[in-house]
Amino acid sequence: MSAPEAATLPLFVSADAQRPIAWRRGAPVPLAEFRAHVAAVVARLPKQTAPAAMIDLCEDRYKFLVAYAAALSVGHTVLLPSSRAEQVVADVANANVGSYRIDDEAVDAAFAQGSSDAVNDRIPADLTAMVGYTSGSTGQPKTFPKLWRTVSGSNARNAQAIRAALPDKTATVWVLATVPPQHMYGMEMSVLLPLAGDMAVHAGRPLFPADIAAALAELPRPRVLVTTPVHMRAILGSDQQFPAVDVIVSATAPLDQPLAAAVTAKLGGEMVEMFGSTETCVFASRLTAREEQWRLYDGVRLEPRDDGTLVHAPWFVEPVLLQDMVELQPGNRFVVRGRSSDMIEVAGKRASLTDLTKRLLAIPGVQEAAVFQPDPDAVGTIRRVAALVVAPKLTAREVLDQLASGVDSAFLPRPLLIVDQLPRNELGKLPRENLLKALRRE
Amino acid sequence: MSATQSAGERELAELIVTALNLEGVTPADIDPEAPLFKTGLGLDSIDALELALEISKRYGFQLRSDDENNVRIFSSLRSLAAHIATNRVTA
Numbered sequence: 001m002s003a004p005e006a007a008t009l010p011l012f013v014s015a016d017a018q019r020p021i022a023w024r025r026g027a028p029v030p031l032a033e034f035r036a037h038v039a040a041v042v043a044r045l046p047k048q049t050a051p052a053a054m055i056d057l058c059e060d061r062y063k064f065l066v067a068y069a070a071a072l073s074v075g076h077t078v079l080l081p082s083s084r085a086e087q088v089v090a091d092v093a094n095a096n097v098g099s100y101r102i103d104d105e106a107v108d109a110a111f112a113q114g115s116s117d118a119v120n121d122r123i124p125a126d127l128t129a130m131v132g133y134t135s136g137s138t139g140q141p142k143t144f145p146k147l148w149r150t151v152s153g154s155n156a157r158n159a160q161a162i163r164a165a166l167p168d169k170t171a172t173v174w175v176l177a178t179v180p181p182q183h184m185y186g187m188e189m190s191v192l193l194p195l196a197g198d199m200a201v202h203a204g205r206p207l208f209p210a211d212i213a214a215a216l217a218e219l220p221r222p223r224v225l226v227t228t229p230v231h232m233r234a235i236l237g238s239d240q241q242f243p244a245v246d247v248i249v250s251a252t253a254p255l256d257q258p259l260a261a262a263v264t265a266k267l268g269g270e271m272v273e274m275f276g277s278t279e280t281c282v283f284a285s286r287l288t289a290r291e292e293q294w295r296l297y298d299g300v301r302l303e304p305r306d307d308g309t310l311v312h313a314p315w316f317v318e319p320v321l322l323q324d325m326v327e328l329q330p331g332n333r334f335v336v337r338g339r340s341s342d343m344i345e346v347a348g349k350r351a352s353l354t355d356l357t358k359r360l361l362a363i364p365g366v367q368e369a370a371v372f373q374p375d376p377d378a379v380g381t382i383r384r385v386a387a388l389v390v391a392p393k394l395t396a397r398e399v400l401d402q403l404a405s406g407v408d409s410a411f412l413p414r415p416l417l418i419v420d421q422l423p424r425n426e427l428g429k430l431p432r433e434n435l436l437k438a439l440r441r442e
Numbered sequence: 443m444s445a446t447q448s449a450g451e452r453e454l455a456e457l458i459v460t461a462l463n464l465e466g467v468t469p470a471d472i473d474p475e476a477p478l479f480k481t482g483l484g485l486d487s488i489d490a491l492e493l494a495l496e497i498s499k500r501y502g503f504q505l506r507s508d509d510e511n512n513v514r515i516f517s518s519l520r521s522l523a524a525h526i527a528t529n530r531v532t533a
Contacts, residue, residue: 207494207507208494209494210494210505210506214506231491238494
């Protein structure tokens with residue numbers, strides 16, 4: 001079901017001039033001031049018609065947000081390279097005729113000059129509002145274009161999921177994010193929530209526990225901390241005292257229930273874990289400290305298939321196939337039963353890498369584990385899985401002995417290496433190349 | 443040739459190699475003036491998080507990244523060691 005071409009959707013869900021949209025330099029930024037900043041940037045954008053696309057390289061989250069809103073207001077698409085490395089950005093620029101770059105310096109210059117023009121805040125529903133790029137665990141970069149109606153639709157639900165976890169459903173909500181704005185999760189939670197979700201975002205991007213605590217303390221309540229399991233482990237490991245948090249949002253890697261419970265015990269509030277992918281954006285959430293089942297956003301329907309799960313949502317252009325195998329449960333809920341690409345076959349037997357990982361994590365003394373196939377395409381060899389395990393007090397032999405009690409010997413990882421930490425990238429994910437490097441002890 | 447490490451820099455180099463499990467890197471071989479992140483040792487923000495935890499345990503203070511000195515402090519082993527020498531709480 002596609003919207004008529006002429007249809008528009010608002011850039012700001014709430015157009016109240018006094019409502020705060022950001023927190024910057026120790027003070028709220030009301031929407032009226034934000035609009036003036038957007039107008040100033042619009043005045044300095046290239047005056048070209050389609051195809052025009054902005055590569056938003058702003059480091060400052062507020063400037064990123066202003067630049068993003070400016071691009072949409074004049075019908076430009078925003079491109080999100082997977083990194084800021086010059087070659088990656090250049091590849092994206094070369095692949096998009098009519099693209100241009102914007103950075104903190106350019107936005108500062110625009111702010112200094114100013115503009116009294118009004119900002120167009122009716123965005124064509126079918127405008128390609130962003131294009132995500134992933135380096136992926138394997139293969140070439142893929143592009144993920146998203147229409148404005150698609151991101152507006154999913155973000156209205158993200159806002160609902162967060163508000164549902166707050167005692168006061170109508171309060172102004174203040175968001176602090178530890179993730180960068182230019183990847184899909186940071187985009188949804190720190191750029192789109194202030195626009196399509198009517199929340200206010202802190203301009204900073206704190207990294208260390210002490211930074212996170214200081215930035216949180218600046219914000220009024222209710223406070224929402226958008227973060228990842230990696231950042232949460234750092235928070236738990238530090239002696240830092242934290243101000244109370246009302247909602248903690250987690251994504252990018254599966255969060256286990258004990259970590260969720262420990263973090264909410266330290267920071268307070270409710271843990272809302274988001275389920276989605278670069279292909280779909282977020283479409284389900286759960287309160288991980290208290291429940292295992294995911295709850296689908298209103299209007300989303302899952303269709304289990306042999307090769308994965310087809311996701312239907314009213315705001316999608318078309319249904320999207322995910323690799324995850326799910327089990328539907330009553331009340332719009334589901335549980336994940338492994339990814340189909342995680343289904344492995346050894347000597348004719350099938351097992352799930354997710355299941356093997358869970359079994360490893362269940363062994364006392366095992367803190368983290370990653371199970372994967374080093375060479376899934378090799379022919380003529382027994383397809384063994386390998387594992388990296390964080391277990392400071394155990395030897396590989398002890399872990400394997402424990403695992404052997406519940407797992408067919410065909411699926412016992414070889415090698416199983418005890419490592420100090422898993423080779424996560426800066427988003428906390430485990431790209432295949434990092435796993436392989438760790439396996440080769442590089 | 444890399445410049446000579448001071449005693450404090452050597453101690454920090456050892457902490458970095460141990461905490462981040464940099465197999466194949468010898469602490470004494472870390473150039474005190476080479477970048478720690480991206481180029482140089484090639485550390486990333488997750489390494490920075492790990493390092494901050496280890497530094498807080500060993501030296502008794504919390505690293506901050508959101509002040510203007512951030513880029514300078516993390517630019518090299520030498521600058522990070524100097525920052526630690528100034529801020530350390532434990533002897």
